[in-house]
Amino acid sequence: MPVITCIEDLKRLHRARTPRMFYDYAESGSYTEQTFRENTTDFADIRLRQKVAVDMTNRTTESTMVGLPVKMPVGLAPVGMTGMQHADGEILAAKAAEKFGVPFCLSTMSICSIEDVAENTTKPFMFQLYVMKDQDFLANMIARAKQANCSALVLTLDLQILGQRHKDLKNGLSAPPKLTLPVMMDLATRWRWGLGMLGTKRRSFGNIVGHAKGVGDMSSLSSWTSEQFDPQLDWDKVAKIRDMWGGKLILKGILDAEDARIAADFGADAIVVSNHGGRQLDGALSSIRMLPEIVEAVGDKVEIHLDSGIRSGQDVLKALALGAHATWIGRAFIHGLGAMGEAGVTKALEVIHKELDITMALCGERDVKNIGRHDVLLPQGFSGTYS
Numbered sequence: 447m448p449v450i451t452c453i454e455d456l457k458r459l460h461r462a463r464t465p466r467m468f469y470d471y472a473e474s475g476s477y478t479e480q481t482f483r484e485n486t487t488d489f490a491d492i493r494l495r496q497k498v499a500v501d502m503t504n505r506t507t508e509s510t511m512v513g514l515p516v517k518m519p520v521g522l523a524p525v526g527m528t529g530m531q532h533a534d535g536e537i538l539a540a541k542a543a544e545k546f547g548v549p550f551c552l553s554t555m556s557i558c559s560i561e562d563v564a565e566n567t568t569k570p571f572m573f574q575l576y577v578m579k580d581q582d583f584l585a586n587m588i589a590r591a592k593q594a595n596c597s598a599l600v601l602t603l604d605l606q607i608l609g610q611r612h613k614d615l616k617n618g619l620s621a622p623p624k625l626t627l628p629v630m631m632d633l634a635t636r637w638r639w640g641l642g643m644l645g646t647k648r649r650s651f652g653n654i655v656g657h658a659k660g661v662g663d664m665s666s667l668s669s670w671t672s673e674q675f676d677p678q679l680d681w682d683k684v685a686k687i688r689d690m691w692g693g694k695l696i697l698k699g700i701l702d703a704e705d706a707r708i709a710a711d712f713g714a715d716a717i718v719v720s721n722h723g724g725r726q727l728d729g730a731l732s733s734i735r736m737l738p739e740i741v742e743a744v745g746d747k748v749e750i751h752l753d754s755g756i757r758s759g760q761d762v763l764k765a766l767a768l769g770a771h772a773t774w775i776g777r778a779f780i781h782g783l784g785a786m787g788e789a790g791v792t793k794a795l796e797v798i799h800k801e802l803d804i805t806m807a808l809c810g811e812r813d814v815k816n817i818g819r820h821d822v823l824l825p826q827g828f829s830g831t832y833s
């Protein structure tokens with residue numbers, strides 16, 4: 447087994463082992479990819495404050511996310527088509543998260559269904575909902591998440607229309623892939639992936655196929671999204687979904703202080719400051735840059751989570767230092783999954799945990815819950831250069 451020391455190592459293996467259309471689907475942002483790039487480069491601009499001669503024994507990264515105990519405040523974010531990065535990907539990632547002690551959130555657009563994941567895990571996982579026009583389908587999806595005993599509903603608000611990602615169009619992204627000549631040539635060099643896929647029956651959108659009526663071309667994510675996602679989603683509809691669900695609710699995709707105020711007044715258990723990993727509104731500022739403004743607006747009213755751009759435990763520490771209560775990772779665990787299946791997701795979590803723990807020690811922190819603004823140094827105007 448190759449020596450893996452960081453997420454970048456997993457990313458290299460992911461790229462080598464997974465068909466190009468699925469690697470590209472993960473490793474891309476919309477349009478010019480400015481927001482996608484800045485999500486990570488803005489983290490790099492934040493520096494850490496070294497502290498010495500502080501007792502660093504008995505450190506703990508344990509915390510909570512919406513009241514649930516976690517080994518570290520890092521969840522596996524909902525990622526569509528995870529089961530195309532590796533056969534049965536959602537089941538494997540959920541198992542790795544469960545064993546590690548962090549939350550796993552299943553996407554509406556997953557390959558393995560809610561029931562598949564529930565049958566193969568022992569603890570409740572979270573479910574991410576996209577709001578569809580078909581009310582029966584929506585109600586049924588919420589009922590299925592309840593039936594599976596999901597611990598929270600993560601309602602994604604920033605994707606009622608798909609931000610264009612050039613590579614997906616050029617690659618003809620679909621699940622399962624259409625066997626054109628270039629695709630077959632690509633697959634020929636990814637035999638490990640192919641064997642895995644031959645060994646599973648889960649190769650299409652498990653939450654949708656067989657549950658939604660009048661579904662057109664389901665294999666194409668972009669055409670299906672434009673047909674089925676509800677472009678009229680507004681706060682009234684969010685309220686209806688909150689009432690239908692009745693359990694813990696996380697609102698994902700908040701990037702504006704005013705939206706954060708509405709979400710907080712609304713009684714959400716948490717909000718996720720997110721730009722969808724740079725996949726939606728290209729040109730939006732990075733999540734980490736928007737975080738301080740949102741913390742100032744609603745930090746005392748609602749639990750604030752952050753995603754987009756986290757590739758290390760140091761990034762987790764930086765997000766916590768700027769006021770996030772917890773974080774989520776997308777690509778960082780997908781690279782692990784594409785590289786080595788469940789073992790790769792575990793590796794990604796181990797890498798991030800170790801980086802977080804060691805960085806805490808070097809910053810003079812023993813308890814993850816004490817991490818604060820005093821641990822980081824920000825360049826002048828970090829959050830105030832734009833108005």
Ligand SMILES: Cc1cc2nc3c(=O)[nH]c(=O)nc-3n(C[C@H](O)[C@H](O)[C@H](O)COP(=O)(O)O)c2cc1C
Binds near residue numbers: 527553
């Ligand atoms: C390939 C891919 C698919 C995604 N699919 C979904 C999805 O189905 N639902 C959702 O709410 N977010 C989705 N996201 C966004 C993630 O939940 C998360 O916000 C993002 O990955 C965080 O950025 P990071 O990848 O830089 O960690 C997806 C992200 C990626 C990379």
